[in-house]
Amino acid sequence: MKNIERNKPYDPEVLDKLHRLQIEMLKDLAEICRKYDLQYFAVFGTALGAVRHKGFIPWDDDIDVGMMRDDYEIFIRVVEKEMGDKYQMLTPEIDDRYACNVTKFQRKGTKFISHLSEKLECEQCIFIDIFPFDCVAPTNRKAKKQQLVTLFLDRLLYLCGTAYPIIPYTGIKHRIAANICWCVHYATKILKISPRKVYRLFEKESTRYNYLKTEMVTTFGEAISLKYRIQANKMLPVKEIPFENVTIKVLNNNIEHLEKTYGNYMKMPPVEQRVNHAPYIIDFGDN
Numbered sequence: 001m002k003n004i005e006r007n008k009p010y011d012p013e014v015l016d017k018l019h020r021l022q023i024e025m026l027k028d029l030a031e032i033c034r035k036y037d038l039q040y041f042a043v044f045g046t047a048l049g050a051v052r053h054k055g056f057i058p059w060d061d062d063i064d065v066g067m068m069r070d071d072y073e074i075f076i077r078v079v080e081k082e083m084g085d086k087y088q089m090l091t092p093e094i095d096d097r098y099a100c101n102v103t104k105f106q107r108k109g110t111k112f113i114s115h116l117s118e119k120l121e122c123e124q125c126i127f128i129d130i131f132p133f134d135c136v137a138p139t140n141r142k143a144k145k146q147q148l149v150t151l152f153l154d155r156l157l158y159l160c161g162t163a164y165p166i167i168p169y170t171g172i173k174h175r176i177a178a179n180i181c182w183c184v185h186y187a188t189k190i191l192k193i194s195p196r197k198v199y200r201l202f203e204k205e206s207t208r209y210n211y212l213k214t215e216m217v218t219t220f221g222e223a224i225s226l227k228y229r230i231q232a233n234k235m236l237p238v239k240e241i242p243f244e245n246v247t248i249k250v251l252n253n254n255i256e257h258l259e260k261t262y263g264n265y266m267k268m269p270p271v272e273q274r275v276n277h278a279p280y281i282i283d284f285g286d287n
Contacts, residue, residue, distance in 0.1 A: 009059065032079065040071075046243075046248070047254055051258060052265065068217070092194075110283055111282065111283035112124055112282055147225055153205065154202060160194065160198060
């Protein structure tokens, strides 16, 4: 497998153009939310950038927003009706060739293809990542099980799309893990396990406890999903803070979200940890 340079710097003009287009996309996303009385909020790197840099993290190349599940479900249904000339949604449910649990709000007529997703045959455009937030199980035992099941399904979903994921090991551990990933990938092909099938199981487990309206919520699919779970009644109402030349909505308890996710979030990471999506094809179309 090739060595993927996830901290390779962008050409400054290209990154600036990408950021300007993503700001425009965020404005359109916010307009759809306003029309349907939906709530979005910046999360992860975008929420961090808003606080630490008053805009994008300098090496970041996407925008991350969260929505509560009910708002998320409405949003993905109305995008085509409201702005289908400019945008399309991407999930494995919408396109069975897409093997990732992260929902993408994509700008039509553009391209954004990285070495992380080069094997996927779906249309890949410049995007905003959208993370639905769901209820965490009401007991620790059930929450840990929910975490393990969603994490397993997330990894299986990814391996439906590639036999060569990023493996954070070296030496014999890397070879063993690489061989396992290769075997799992081709097993999904032989057994006809599609991304859509795995994604439906992932969604079922993620939303399993939503009917209970439990106290804690998170977005599933990460090894630390339980680490950054937060109290639902502290999230809203959202606040607006500066982001580049606009304002962006963040959680009412945004600082708690950042502390749980990053620890000392104001500390700059070393250069080797300043990762991005490493695109090798980026096309702005007519934008």
